[in-house]
Amino acid sequence: MTYLAKPKFHHPHLPKNELGYTHRDYEGAVSTLCAGCGHDSITAAIIQACFELSIEPHRVAKISGIGCSSKTPTYFLGNSHGFNSVHGRMPSVLTGANLANRDLIYLGVSGDGDSASIGFGQFAHALRRGVNMTYIVENNGVYGLTKGQFSATADRGSKSKRGVINTDNSIDLAAIALQLGASFVARSFSGDKHQLVPIIKAAISHKGAAFIDIISPCVAFNNHAGSTKSFDFVREHNEAVNRLDVISTRMPIEVKYEPGTVEIVEQHDGSTIALRKLDADYDVHDRAAALGFLQHHSAKGQIVTGLLHVEKESEDLHAHLHTVDAPLNSLNEKELCPGQAALDKFNASMR
Amino acid sequence: MPTATPISRVNDFVVRFANVNGSGSASANEMFARAIMRMGVPVAPRNIFPSNIQGLPTWYEVRVTEANHLGARGGIDMMVAMNPQTFDKDIAALEPGGYLFYDSTKELPASKFRADITVIGMPLTAICNREYTDPRQRQLFKNIIYIGALSALLDMDVKAVEQLIGEQYKGKEKLIEPNLKALNIGRDYAILNLHCPIGLRVKKSDKVGDRIFIEGNAAAALGAVYGGATVCAWYPITPSSGLADAFTKHCERLRVDPETKKAKYAIVQAEDELASIGIVIGAAWNGARAFTATSGPGISLMQEFIGLAYFAEIPAVLFDVQRAGPSTGMPTRTQQCDIISCAYASHGDTKHVLLFPENPAEAFEFGAAAFDLADRLQTPIFVMLDLDIGMNHHLSQPLAWDDTRKFDRGKVMTAAELDAGRDFGRYLDVDGDGIAFRTYPGTHPTKGSFFTRGTSRDRYAKYTEEGAPYVDNMQRLVRKFDTAKDLVPRPLQANSVNQTKYGVIYFGSTAPAMDEAIHMIEARGHALDRMRIRAFPFHSSVNSFVADHDFVFVVEQNRDAQLRSLIVNECGIDPVRLVPILHYDGTPITARFIAKAIGDHLDQLKVTPMKVSS
Known part of the structure; x- marks a missing residue:
């Protein structure tokens, strides 16, 4: 929206995180999305989450496809390498990048057109492989860059800005992610920073395929009455099952919770999620029950948000492939090339 | 009917086996070819097979060629006709004066044969039914029995076949004895009942030397191992699947850390060719050497990504084992038909580097070199094999490697260079060769990061849709392609x-x-x-x-x-x-x-x- 360059100066006493970085160190270029776009709130939440987690900004690889959502990696983590790939193919590019260097943090940013339509196959297969990543879909139910066509996550019966009623059934990416075996599945809302930032932090700390479906209203094409992805609609129909905080192991748990209302979930990196249950019966470890819960509420027109599922003992693709601990891109001739001696043996076996 | 003098030739003829696929004939036929090679006589075998698993006609052709003519010759001097479906056509394919070897268990009318060929009947089915009770054994040993008969008819060294049987069933010793028995049943029958030898004969020679007998796919895959590939993503497609399979086997043998038993490689069978090339591009962007193996239809599917790799300048290696197109075409037949679709792959103005190996030895050499070229030129490199090179065994020079050789990782700027104040522009032509420096993700906390995209950008990787920087970039890509002319294998x-x-x-x-x-x-x-x-x-x-x-x-x-x-x-x-x-x-x-x-x-x-x- 804006054409102004971002000013370089900032307040000398900005708070610093454990590594001495300020919030500004996690920012990127100024957004060129529409004013009020839900995606910009997600960008802000990603910046906040990375700052709070004290991640070294350049140790993140941010990868996206094509579309409004896929433009956002330009707007955060300016010192990270970014890759704006081709439409619907972020998951494969991210998978390859992850195989090359298991030591970086992989943040995949996609949209509902990118992941639920053209890239539905890649979305599915990256999740079922358990690629260690945070896969964010900025879900607005509409194609923004091409001016307002329905996407595959638009609910049946919802109305477009031009007044057309969607007759196709919608795809619930969170439900599909559960079915595909993603070891971390969450849904949130771009307008609820307090829910969203801890979810992103937990997803980044999670080892394995972490998927977050973030409802992110499109102010230009899908924020009208009759839309089920508008700010008003989502606020009214938001059914949060829990709230969560990510607490570093180095920090004592300061907040006092009522007994029985909180579940502590340990993550592979030593961090702990304190899960405040809003729905007493909801079990984040029961994949099948979560699926049923989603469908039940979806039928009532409710949007279930929160941490929907997390696996206690999750694994990632590198564990499945049994790859060496060192990043594959760091191996040299000595480690990779078997040399003439091995070739002599091979030749002898081929006569 | 015309008659012809029976062909009389030593170490220079073509035998074709006509079989039904799924009948276990392939390994017996290959053993026949190897036995001749062990006698020091060069052979050029070719498998002609259908896109099918069981029941359709398949042929295996062995050219015996002391003169080292390893290409296909055309024409057949001896037909081992084991497939009733193709019997008439197979007989028609024989050269005048040629030899027909067939299963004479069921008597056939004289009209089935030709007057200008020598007909050699052997009641194979009857012999098998007498010797074996298990139907599967009857089928499998029938193949070995006819190899035994051929060894007598062609005056071959039976020791060579016996030795191969021993090697093939090493570790499964129980199978050696019955196979040797079957071999001798065939050989003894031929010596007693047929005129041995016929005009076609194999005579010991010394023309094989230290050459090896290898499929191009296996050699190319080994080239990828030696070239330092660590990531392989692929989708099954004939005739390239064997390349990925071979890479897996080579890696299991050569790339497992002896202490930790962990893999110094990652192989993903992707959901389709789009994902295969996407994984390759992601891995190469992140500094690993990566490749895919595919065929024409896969290249068609990869077009968009190939354009991205060209324009965003990401190394990638693609082995295209070509088969007959267009569309599904003839999936198990060979052609060199993807030259244009690879050279100019993807929309917009693109040009790509292609390598054309002639045989397995070059498939190995170019397979390894492709990774240096990809890193040096920061662009996709296509290794253009075909079904003939990839899936047939070829007598090939032994594979060789120079142990002092280092990988050429191309222009990669390090954290130290960035700290020393070197100007980093991802698309800045600092040396005039059209090749700019890149950085691997995660190199430096504050310097050297850039945004990779398929959209137009300036020399410092900043998005732009202005004409001048676009043209500047496209011209640099042409300059880079000119640089490639002197880096690729010369004619x-x-x-x-x-x-x-x-x-x-x-x-x-x-x-x-x-x-x-x-x-x-x-x-x-x-x-x-x-x-x-x-x-x-x-x-x-x-x-x-x-x-x-x-x-x-x-x-x-x-x-x-x-x-x-x-x-x-x-x-x-x-x-x-x-x-x-x-x-x-x-x-x-x-x-x-x-x-x-x-x-x-x-x-x-x-x-x-x-x-x-x-």
Whole structure:
């Protein structure tokens, strides 16, 4: 929206995180999305989450496809390498990048057109492989860059800005992610920073395929009455099952919770999620029950948000492939090339 | 019916086995070829198989060639006709004077045969039914029994076959004895009941040397191991699946850390070809050496990503094991038909580097070199194999590696260089060769990061849709492609001893047939200079070769003369100077075909001198 360059100066006493970085160190270029776009709130939440987690900004690889959502990696983590790939193919590019260097943090940013339509196959297969990543879909139910066509996550019966009623059934990416075996599945809302930032932090700390479906209203094409992805609609129909905080192991748990209302979930990196249950019966470890819960509420027109599922003992693709601990891109001739001696043996076996 | 003298030749003939696929004949037939090779006589076997698992006709052809003519020859001197479905056609395919070996258990009317061939019947089914009760054994040992009979008919060294049986069932010793027994049943029957040997004979020789017997796919995959590939992403497709399978096997043998038992490689069977190339591009962007193996349909599916890799300048290696197109075409037949679709893959102005290995030894060499080229040029590199090279065993020079060789990782700026204050522009042509420096993700906390995108950008990787920086970038890509001309394998030229105005250009799996054809063409009184092209972009010597001759034949295995088009287009050559010689029925090109096509053309040009009256 804006054409102004971002000013370089900032307040000398900005708070610093454990590594001495300020919030500004996690920012990127100024957004060129529409004013009020839900995606910009997600960008802000990603910046906040990375700052709070004290991640070294350049140790993140941010990868996206094509579309409004896929433009956002330009707007955060300016010192990270970014890759704006081709439409619907972020998951494969991210998978390859992850195989090359298991030591970086992989943040995949996609949209509902990118992941639920053209890239539905890649979305599915990256999740079922358990690629260690945070896969964010900025879900607005509409194609923004091409001016307002329905996407595959638009609910049946919802109305477009031009007044057309969607007759196709919608795809619930969170439900599909559960079915595909993603070891971390969450849904949130771009307008609820307090829910969203801890979810992103937990997803980044999670080892394995972490998927977050973030409802992110499109102010230009899908924020009208009759839309089920508008700010008003989502606020009214938001059914949060829990709230969560990510607490570093180095920090004592300061907040006092009522007994029985909180579940502590340990993550592979030593961090702990304190899960405040809003729905007493909801079990984040029961994949099948979560699926049923989603469908039940979806039928009532409710949007279930929160941490929907997390696996206690999750694994990632590198564990499945049994790859060496060192990043594959760091191996040299000595480690990779078997040399003439091995070739002599091979030749002898081929006569 | 015409008659013909039975063919009489030693170490120079073609045997074809006609079988039903799924009957276990393949390993027996291959053993036959290997036994001849063990006798020191070069062989060139070719598998002609259907896109099917069980029940359809399949053929295995063995060319026995002391003279080292390893291309397909054309014509069949002996048919081992084991498939009733194709019996009539198989007999018709025999050369006059040829030999038919068939299962005579069921009597066939004389009208089924030809008068100009030697018919050798052996009641194979009856013998098997007598010797074995298990139907599966009857089928499998029938194959070994006919190999036994052939060993007597062709005067082969039975020790060589026996030794191969021992090697094949090493670790499964229980199977050795019954196989040897079957071999001897066949051999003894032939010696007692048939006229042995026939006119075709194998005689011990020493023409194999230290060569190895290997499929191009296995050699190319080993090239990828030696070239330092750590990430392989692929989707099953004939005829390239064997390359990924071979890479897996090589890695399990050569790339497992001896202490931790962990893998120094990652192989993903992707959900489709789009994901395969996406994984390759992601891995290579992140500094690993990565490749995919595919065939024509896969290349079609990868187009968008290939354009991204070209424009965003990401190394990638693609092994294209070509098969007959278009569309699904003939999936189990060979062609060189993806030249244009690879050279100009993707929308917009693109050009890609292609390598054309002639055989497994070069598939290994180019397979390894492709990774250096990809890193150096930061662009996709296509290794253009085909089904003939990839899926057939070829007698090939032993694979060789220089242990002092280092990987060329190309222009990669390090954290130290960034700290030293070196200017980093991802698309900045600092050396004038069109190649800019890149950084790997995660290199430095504050310097050297950039955004990779398929959209237009300036020299510092900043998004722009302005005309001047776009043109500047596209021109640099042309400069980079020019740089590639001197980095890729050069063409090999062989001039005729006699001065000639004519030349021939060829590439890839056509090479052995061309090398043989040149002698046949010379025997017809024509001289021809030869150039084997080994890569695209073309080295300047290709232009001079065409310029130095009145016209040049371009021999290739596709309908549309794709390489010729590429030469015309890229070298700016008048098309009339390039005469297409095209073979594209899905079988490997033969020396006979080339010699006839070129010979007939040159015959027409022969000028008969007018008599000058004195």
